[in-house]
Amino acid sequence: xxxxxxxxxxxxxxxxxxxxxxxxxxxxxxxxxxxxxxxxxxxxxxxxxxxxxxxxxxxxxxxxxxxxxxxxxxxxxxxxxxxxxxxxxxxxxxxxxxxxxxxxxxxxxxxxxxxxxxxxxxxxxxxxxxxxxxxxxxxxxxxxxxxxxxxxxxxxxxxxxxxxxxxxxxxxxxxxxxxxxxxxxxxxxxxxxxxxxxxxxxxxxxxxxxxxxxxxxxxxxxxxxxxxxxxxxxxxxxxxxxxxxxxxxxxxxxxxxxxxxxxxxxxxxxxxxxxxxxxxxxxxxxxxxxxxxxxxxxxxxxxxxxxxxxxxxxxxxxxxxxxxxxxxxxxxxxxxxxxxxxxxxxxxxxxxxxxxxxxxxxxxxxxxxxxxxxxxxxxxxxxxxxxxxxxxxxxxxxx
Amino acid sequence: xxxxxxxxxxxxxxxxxxxxxxxxxxxxxxxxxxxxxxxxxxxxxxxxxxxxxxxxxxxxxxxxxxxxxxxxxxxxxxxxxxxxxxxxxxxxxxxxxxxxxxxxxxxxxxxxxxxxxxxxxxxxxxxxxxxxxxxxxxxxxxxxxxxxxxxxxxxxxxxxxxxxxxxxxxxxxxxxxxxxxxxxxxxxxxxxxxxxxxxxxxxxxxxxx
Numbered sequence: 315x316x317x318x319x320x321x322x323x324x325x326x327x328x329x330x331x332x333x334x335x336x337x338x339x340x341x342x343x344x345x346x347x348x349x350x351x352x353x354x355x356x357x358x359x360x361x362x363x364x365x366x367x368x369x370x371x372x373x374x375x376x377x378x379x380x381x382x383x384x385x386x387x388x389x390x391x392x393x394x395x396x397x398x399x400x401x402x403x404x405x406x407x408x409x410x411x412x413x414x415x416x417x418x419x420x421x422x423x424x425x426x427x428x429x430x431x432x433x434x435x436x437x438x439x440x441x442x443x444x445x446x447x448x449x450x451x452x453x454x455x456x457x458x459x460x461x462x463x464x465x466x467x468x469x470x471x472x473x474x475x476x477x478x479x480x481x482x483x484x485x486x487x488x489x490x491x492x493x494x495x496x497x498x499x500x501x502x503x504x505x506x507x508x509x510x511x512x513x514x515x516x517x518x519x520x521x522x523x524x525x526x527x528x529x530x531x532x533x534x535x536x537x538x539x540x541x542x543x544x545x546x547x548x549x550x551x552x553x554x555x556x557x558x559x560x561x562x563x564x565x566x567x568x569x570x571x572x573x574x575x576x577x578x579x580x581x582x583x584x585x586x587x588x589x590x591x592x593x594x595x596x597x598x599x600x601x602x603x604x605x606x607x608x609x610x611x612x613x614x615x616x617x618x619x620x621x622x623x624x625x626x627x628x629x630x631x632x633x634x635x636x637x638x639x640x641x642x643x644x645x646x647x648x649x650x651x652x653x654x655x656x657x658x659x660x661x662x663x664x665x666x667x668x669x670x671x672x673x674x675x676x677x678x679x680x681x682x683x684x685x686x687x688x689x690x691x692x693x694x695x696x697x698x699x700x701x702x703x704x705x706x707x708x709x710x711x712x713x
Numbered sequence: 714x715x716x717x718x719x720x721x722x723x724x725x726x727x728x729x730x731x732x733x734x735x736x737x738x739x740x741x742x743x744x745x746x747x748x749x750x751x752x753x754x755x756x757x758x759x760x761x762x763x764x765x766x767x768x769x770x771x772x773x774x775x776x777x778x779x780x781x782x783x784x785x786x787x788x789x790x791x792x793x794x795x796x797x798x799x800x801x802x803x804x805x806x807x808x809x810x811x812x813x814x815x816x817x818x819x820x821x822x823x824x825x826x827x828x829x830x831x832x833x834x835x836x837x838x839x840x841x842x843x844x845x846x847x848x849x850x851x852x853x854x855x856x857x858x859x860x861x862x863x864x865x866x867x868x869x870x871x872x873x874x875x876x877x878x879x880x881x882x883x884x885x886x887x888x889x890x891x892x893x894x895x896x897x898x899x900x901x902x903x904x905x906x907x908x909x910x911x912x913x914x915x916x917x918x919x920x921x922x
Contacts, residue, residue: 461888475903709781 321345341431341609344441368483371593378587379450379641381580386573387411390458393513393570415573418453421462425469426452433478442691444483444490445473446646450660451491451641455634455682456498457511464505468497488689489648499682507538507678510571527672535570537633537671537678540621549620564631573635585640594644597656602639605664606630613672627666636680639664648689652699659695663688716842725846728854731916735858736909740826745817745859746901752875754814755863757804759856761819764794766828767848773836774844780837790823791888792874797823827851862904870895 329342347369391407391414400406426445432443452469476493477486499506512535536551536559551559563569567577575581588594610626617623629635643649643663650659662685670680677683734740741762748758769792773780780788801819804812812819822828831851836844867873869892872880880889894900913919 463888463891467892497894500897502890503893505890557829 319350322350331414340440341435341436344431344434344443348547359589364437369443369446371482372443374591374593375447375588375641376450378584378593379447379454379574381583382416382574382577382637383450383454385577385580386454386575387415389568389576390414390573392568393458397513414458415453417462417635418456418460418465418573419450421465422426422452422469423449425466426473429473429478431468439482442483444477447475448494451496451574453489455495455572457506457572458513459511460498460505464498465494468501471497484647486647488686489642489645491662492642492689495682496686511549512572535633535678536564537621539591540624540678543669562602564628572637575634578631578636581636581640588640588644593646594640595649595656597653598644598649598660599639600658601660602643602664603630605661606635606639607664609665609668610672613668619672626658629671631670633679634681635664635667638685639665642681643688648692650692650695650699652696654702655692655695655699658699659688659692662691663708678709718747721815721843721846722841725850728847728850729857730854730912731919733854733858733912734827734830734851735855735905736912737919738827738830739909740830741855742905743814743903744818744821744825745855745862745905745909746898748815749859749863749866749869749901751814752860752863752867752872755859756856757808757811758818759859760850761800761804762822762825762828762855763849765793765800765822765850766831766852767845769793769796770831770836770844770848771841773832774839774841777837785837786829789829793823793828793832809866827855846912859904861908862901865904866895866901870900 326342327347388407388411391409391411392402392416394410395402395407423445426449429515430441430445450470452465452472456465472490472494477483477490479559480486495506505511539549541553559569565578567579569576585594585599589596589599607626607630609625610629613622614624614626624632639660643660650656666684666687667680670677670683674680718823722860728734732738733744735745744758744762749755769789772792773789776788776792797820800822801812804815804819834912839847864874867875868879872878872885
């Protein structure tokens with residue numbers, strides 16, 4: 315550690331204004347403050363000083379995401395082996411998962427951080443650390459078979475139009491990772507929804523390969539199956555090769571879906587880390603689940619379509635509901651900031667997610683659109699909370 | 714005063730760039746979103762607006778001294794409405810397919826803010842020749858933006874230009890897909906924003922402090 319510090323101190327002058335490597339100044343600084351807590355403090359504007367700066371916050375979120383990521387890697391390989399009908403061996407499963415997921419992570423970080431570096435250097439600012447989390451979230455919310463070039467285009471779009479034009483990290487209105495997914499979803503619907511995208515069946519780097527896809531293979535997500543079902547009752551939910559799914563399977567997460575969203579256990583571990591370190595607000599997280607559960611319960615009572623009849627607890631376990639609630643609705647930049655507002659924001663996210671799922675047959679999953687919609691209304695929620703507070707205090711003065 | 718004096722040249726060329734009706738005054742955005750999914754309707758729309766704008770500018774400019782001030786908007790509307798109807802009928806007669814594609818948007822030229830803006834701000838104060846130049850300039854300034862937006866939307870959204878596919882099949886075989894978002898109206902707004910961005914970074918005096 316000491317040697318690293320000495321090395322950084324030695325090379326630092328050449329990166330400063332006028333030095334030989336001045337064009338990489340922002341890169342160097344970003345790297346240095348990533349490794350060591352910076353020795354400078356905010357010069358103006360900040361009135362509350364905390365020992366934990368935003369780089370440390372972001373690192374903590376990344377750590378919280380790791381369990382879901384690891385499980386996602388395993389699940390991608392597992393689903394592949396399941397539908398190709400090959401004999402399961404854990405080594406093959408993990409290597410196929412890695413071959414599928416790692417390039418996505420690399421592409422997402424390379425494109426996003428590349429743009430951030432260029433912008434930081436151009437505007438002579440420090441590199442902002444926001445993309446550290448977004449860059450990991452992006453590969454986790456796309457289907458396993460999403461092509462890399464699409465991911466690159468969507469990431470570039472999101473970083474430029476959802477973040478940099480608003481002024482960079484901390485100024486964005488919408489969650490950057492979700493904008494990436496929304497862009498993919500509307501621009502390339504055939505690669506982002508439907509039955510054939512959730513499970514990687516193609517050979518990657520010589521690993522895997524669909525030599526003999528089993529006959530009964532349906533790659534639809536569970537919500538997709540319910541969405542297309544006819545009649546009134548919820549259909550029997552199956553995995554990719556026709557085996558029946560129990561609630562426990564949905565909780566463990568060996569089901570088709572976006573890479574990081576399937577395992578509720580892994581997400582729960584992440585949630586515990588986020589709540590324990592105080593990074594995510596329990597109020598938002600809790601009220602998302604309350605909103606979702608109440609709305610789904612209400613639809614259960616009406617119960618005229620298969621998806622209305624899906625039990626409320628399964629609604630919460632399926633699709634990206636948990637992932638969105640834990641990692642995306644709690645985004646401190648795009649959610650409400652007032653304490654009361656967090657309850658309202660979370661509740662409405664959960665409510666709209668279920669409403670979109672149930673009432674719009676075009677979108678089997680509603681979490682993405684619900685969070686983006688509420689991102690837009692978060693400042694309004696805050697405004698009313700603040701106004702209510704002002705009015706309450708005014709009344710006290712007048713008495 | 715000669716026909717192409719410096720003033721007249723400015724009247725004609727300013728709307729093409731430094732006071733472009735779409736990118737600088739941000740008028741006429743609604744139709745720019747609606748008709749730019751393909752290049753052909755965008756070109757026809759741009760030309761229709763240019764024709765209507767130049768002719769209505771000339772007519773209003775000729776009438777400007779006789780129009781009572783209190784009913785000037787109604788008179789302007791009547792002139793526009795007559796011209797829009799003529800253009801709409803001509804399109805239906807000679808370019809039926811495109812007039813179907815443009816549907817209500819030809820009729821809605823009458824509510825185009827650029828049109829009324831130019832009549833009110835320019836034709837009411839200036840002679841017919843200047844007004845004609847101003848109308849053509851503003852119409853073309855609008856058309857240019859429409860064509861640029863439509864070029865990118867059709868190219869990236871459908872892989873075509875003017876209906877001919879220009880992206881070779883081998884690119885699709887490599888896994889390329891058309892960007893469906895480009896065909897949706899929101900993307901037109903983002904493209905217009907990009908044009909404004911480029912335009913302002915090239916013209917320093919357009920940037921707000």
